Amino acid sequence: GAVVSQHPSWVICKSGTSVKIECRSLDFQATTMFWYRQFPKQSLMLMATSNEGSKATYEQGVEKDKFLINHASLTLSTLTVTSAHPEDSSFYICSARSGSPTFNSPLHFGNGTRLTVT
Amino acid sequence: AQSVTQLGSHVSVSEGALVLLRCNYSSSVPPYLFWYVQYPNQGLQLLLKYTSAATLVKGINGFEAEFKKSETSFHLTKPSAHMSDAAEYFCAVSVGGSQGNLIFGKGTKLSVKP
Numbered sequence: 001g002a003v004v005s006q007h008p009s010w011v012i013c014k015s016g017t018s019v020k021i022e023c024r025s026l027d028f029q030a031t032t033m034f035w036y037r038q039f040p041k042q043s044l045m046l047m048a049t050s051n052e053g054s055k056a057t058y059e060q061g062v063e064k065d066k067f068l069i070n071h072a073s074l075t076l077s078t079l080t081v082t083s084a085h086p087e088d089s090s091f092y093i094c095s096a097r098s099g100s101p102t103f104n105s106p107l108h109f110g111n112g113t114r115l116t117v118t
Numbered sequence: 119a120q121s122v123t124q125l126g127s128h129v130s131v132s133e134g135a136l137v138l139l140r141c142n143y144s145s146s147v148p149p150y151l152f153w154y155v156q157y158p159n160q161g162l163q164l165l166l167k168y169t170s171a172a173t174l175v176k177g178i179n180g181f182e183a184e185f186k187k188s189e190t191s192f193h194l195t196k197p198s199a200h201m202s203d204a205a206e207y208f209c210a211v212s213v214g215g216s217q218g219n220l221i222f223g224k225g226t227k228l229s230v231k232p
Contacts (some may be wrong), residue, residue: 036161045161089128107208108224
């Protein structure tokens with residue numbers, strides 16, 4: 001079945017540095033990728049939706065200059081947390097949809113990245 | 119290692135009929151289990167969660183799920199389907215406790231026929 005590889009699975013960084021998280025679709029073309037952040041009590045917040053070759057669509061309240069999303073190819077999307085702060089520590093997970101970005105396209109999840117900012 | 123299996127990638131029911139979406143888990147420790155729903159053109163929403171309290175968990179929109187340890191299951195049900203329930207449903211297990219990383223199943227698309 002389709003696999004989405006998210007890397008790294010965990011990362012610790014110092015405050016003020018930037019961290020890049022990769023989300024790759026291994027055996028399908030991901031026309032649309034979603035980036036989520038986990039909040040307390042397991043709620044997942046959609047941060048942004050990215051379509052290959054175009055700018056990501058950010059959800060209200062998400063700082064696009066802080067969370068840079070690039071979807072340069074049909075198999076790779078990256079999320080860069082710039083100038084990370086301890087409050088950015090969280091679990092980030094991507095998901096990818098193949099085919100047309102509609103309800104009928106399968107959605108596959110990465111295994112997530114646990115970010116800890118010290 | 120924890121894992122989640124959702125049986126049936128696509129379920130179709132008639133409006134007013136019972137909804138049953140199946141989820142089985144594998145976990146070496148007491149699991150925390152969740153159901154998420156994704157409506158078309160929206161992000162994931164938490165439907166309900168099991169965190170070792172009551173085994174029958176009630177969620178939003180009339181959904182509920184029952185944790186059955188003997189069957190390693192956490193099936194999602196709703197007595198009477200509504201057209202607005204058409205969505206994609208994901209079962210997930212938490213790795214490492216209530217605030218742990220989430221591992222998702224492959225999802226089940228629910229279609230509701232008039």
